[in-house]
Every structure is written in structure tokens, then in C-alpha cells.
Amino acid sequence: TAGITQAPTSQILAAGRSMTLRCTQDMRHNAMYWYRQDLGLGLRLIHYSNTAGTTGKGEVPDGYSVSRANTDDFPLTLASAVPSQTSVYFCASSDSAVTEAFFGQGTRLTVV
Amino acid sequence: RKEVEQDPGPFNVPEGATVAFNCTYSNSASQSFFWYRQDCRKEPKLLMSVYSSGNEDGRFTAQLNRASQYISLLIRDSKLSDSATYLCVVNPSYGNNRLAFGKGNQVVVIP
Numbered sequence: 417t418a419g420i421t422q423a424p425t426s427q428i429l430a431a432g433r434s435m436t437l438r439c440t441q442d443m444r445h446n447a448m449y450w451y452r453q454d455l456g457l458g459l460r461l462i463h464y465s466n467t468a469g470t471t472g473k474g475e476v477p478d479g480y481s482v483s484r485a486n487t488d489d490f491p492l493t494l495a496s497a498v499p500s501q502t503s504v505y506f507c508a509s510s511d512s513a514v515t516e517a518f519f520g521q522g523t524r525l526t527v528v
Numbered sequence: 529r530k531e532v533e534q535d536p537g538p539f540n541v542p543e544g545a546t547v548a549f550n551c552t553y554s555n556s557a558s559q560s561f562f563w564y565r566q567d568c569r570k571e572p573k574l575l576m577s578v579y580s581s582g583n584e585d586g587r588f589t590a591q592l593n594r595a596s597q598y599i600s601l602l603i604r605d606s607k608l609s610d611s612a613t614y615l616c617v618v619n620p621s622y623g624n625n626r627l628a629f630g631k632g633n634q635v636v637v638i639p
Contacts, residue, residue, distance in 0.1 A: 449627070456536075458631030459572070459615070474626070506571055510627075516562075517617075517627055519571035 418442050422507050422520035429497050429527050437492040437523050439507030447510045448490040449474075449517070450482060452503040459506065465490055497527045529554045532618050534630035541606045541637050548602040549633045551616030560619035561592055561599050565612045566632065572615055575601075606637045 420441040429435050441448065450462040451474075461474030465484040479501060481493045490509075494501055504524050510517040534551040541547040553561075561578035576583060578590040578599050589602045599618075603610055616630035 459629040516574045
């Protein structure tokens, strides 16, 4: 069972370049999320989507955009990367009752 | 005030000992509560949900105190494999799927 998959697992990106982090789930969960995790700051919500076709801003949305064209996919785009976006990014999904959130394995992004 | 607050530690625990820690949440209307475990350089995974009546899973016991707005996790007979970061997670808004995470309690079990 695949569950939730992120790609790539790691990336070094030049500042000013754009990049899309991919996230796919096969559990038919309505809700999906993007978090970033930084040392000392914990997991912070970037954007979320309660259902296909809708998205919302989380705690730290600036510099990021998302789309939710279908249930399975929830890509995160950095339009013009900056070094402060160096982080570990986790995608997650859950059913509408939020009984459990399932996480992808994470993407380690370094912006230089 | 942060939605979920935890003392990050680290909590250095001798093998076989008991360790307990709390987290506090700010929204009294919060509906769902969880403890997640995160191993180094890995994704968080659900350890246990926390119910109003409390719940126990083997050596792990979770409690919810709505009056004081905190949840707790107790680990008995600590094993080396319990070394991890334990994340307190709250759904702060009824009808909203968004989860709020604490920074985590880092537990290091020492032989």
C-alpha cells in the first residue's frame, strides 16, 4: 500500500528558481496539508485543502502556492525560492473526521 | 499564544524508568487530540488518540484534562526504542480538518 508519496526526497535549489514539490495519496482522503519543519519551530502549516477544488492558507503561506485539481494530488509550488525556505517539507492527508493524518516521507529542500 | 505548547526537553530517561510530559492547548473548543511519534529524519506517525476518558496502549497512557486544557503522555518501563520526539496534536476548530502541532517532546532513553 503506497499511502502518501512525496517527490523528490531531497533537492538543492538555486535562489530565485521555481520548484514544485509533488504529493500524491491513494487513500481517497478529502483533506490534504503541507507542513514545513524547522529545528526549534516544529511543524508549521503552509497550506491545506479540505476537499478537491478548495485550498486555504495556513500559518506560513507566503512564498508558496498550492492547487487541488483532484482528490489524489496536492502540489506545492515555490515561485521564486529564497534561502529561508530551506526546510523539510511534509505532505499529509486525512479523512474528513480527522481521525488520523498520514504523512509522506518528507522532502528535504536546500535553497542556496 | 500558540495553539499547542510543549516543553521540547530533551527528556533523558534511564532505561526502565517512567517518563511523563504534558502539552497545553489554547482553544477550549478543541475537539480532537492525538500524540504522534517522530523518529529522527522520519515522518510523524500516529501513536495514539486521546479520549476524554483517557486511554492506554501497553506501556503508553494518554490523558485529557479539558478544565485545564492539557493532555499528557506517560511512558512506563522505557525502552531504548522509545527514543523519539513525541508531538502533541490538536484539532482546534470544530468542523475544520486543520491540525495544530506542538514542537514536540524529545525523549532520549539511556541504557
